[in-house]
Structures are given as structure tokens and as C-alpha cells.
Amino acid sequence: LFRSDRGEKIIDNIYKNKYYDLIIRSMNNKEICLGNVDFKYLSEDNHINIKTTDKCKYNMVEVDAINLLYRYKKKGIDLNYKDLAKKFCYMEDLGENSYNFIISLISFPYEFMKECKRYRYRKGELSDDEYSKRILKAMEQDKVSLV
Numbered sequence: 001l002f003r004s005d006r007g008e009k010i011i012d013n014i015y016k017n018k019y020y021d022l023i024i025r026s027m028n029n030k031e032i033c034l035g036n037v038d039f040k041y042l043s044e045d046n047h048i049n050i051k052t053t054d055k056c057k058y059n060m061v062e063v064d065a066i067n068l069l070y071r072y073k074k075k076g077i078d079l080n081y082k083d084l085a086k087k088f089c090y091m092e093d094l095g096e097n098s099y100n101f102i103i104s105l106i107s108f109p110y111e112f113m114k115e116c117k118r119y120r121y122r123k124g125e126l127s128d129d130e131y132s133k134r135i136l137k138a139m140e141q142d143k144v145s146l147v
Contacts, residue, residue, distance in 0.1 A: 006145065007113065010104045013147055017100040026060040033059040033067075062098050066105045073106060074141050081106055082146055100147075107145040111138035 025031075034056055065088040069081050085102040089095070115138040119131050126134075 006109060010108050010147060013104045014101055017097040017104075019097075019101065022060055022062065022097060022101060026058075031059065031061050032056050033061065033064045061092055062094065062102050065102050069102070069106050070110070073144055074111065076141070081144070103146045107147045109138075109142040111141045114138065 065085060069079075069084060072079055073081060082103060085099055085106070088102070089099045092098075112135065115131070115135045119135070
């Protein structure tokens, strides 16, 4: 489930799918991400309206999809993440490299890595038992790998 090479495999997959080309495209297009990617920040009135722009920033449009889908994955909501990523790429006229980038980043074990880092740098703040519980919870949140 959490072999040491999972993160490396995901990062390799990102670079194989021309990550730098995605960045250049984003820069050339002056793409903007919402920052707040939850449905409570959007409304619909024949168009999708953004309720707040306070966290908007220049970034790849893929990042909005990643943040939204990862939020639901972390909550354990069972969705067809691959299909949703494909639909997002279709709607945004993005290619296969964007799809693979989104799927890879959704699969990265963020919570597990965060807890390992916390244990490494803050050793002694919590008992080993508490750290174990937190790491097991993180592994559960990150268990779905799409690559």
C-alpha cells in the first residue's frame, strides 16, 4: 500500500507527461486558479459565478481540479476520479498530459508524508501511540492510488 517508491513513481509520472510543457502553456495563457475550489464559493445563474476572488492566483488550471478532487478523496468520498479528471480536461480543452498530471497529484500520499514529516521534526510532542494513530489515519485517507 505505501511502498517507499509510491511518491517517486508519481513524480516520475508527472515528468514523463511533460510537466514543464504544462507550466509553459499556463504561463503563455496567463491561466488563473480560483484558490477556493469548493461548491460553496460558486453559484449558477445561466453561468457559473465565482463568489470570491480573494485567493485567485496565476497557476495551471489543472490545479483547481486537483484541489477539488483531492479534497473529496481525502474525505473518503467514493467518486470516479479518473472520469471526473477526463471530463475536466475535455471541458478545459486539455490533453492527455494534463489528465495524467491531475491523476498523479490526486494519488500522491500527501497526508502520509505530512505525518511522517511531523514525526521526524517534532518527535516527542506526541506519544508514539498518538503518532501511530495519526499515520494510520493518513494512510487510510491516502489509500486510493490512481496510477
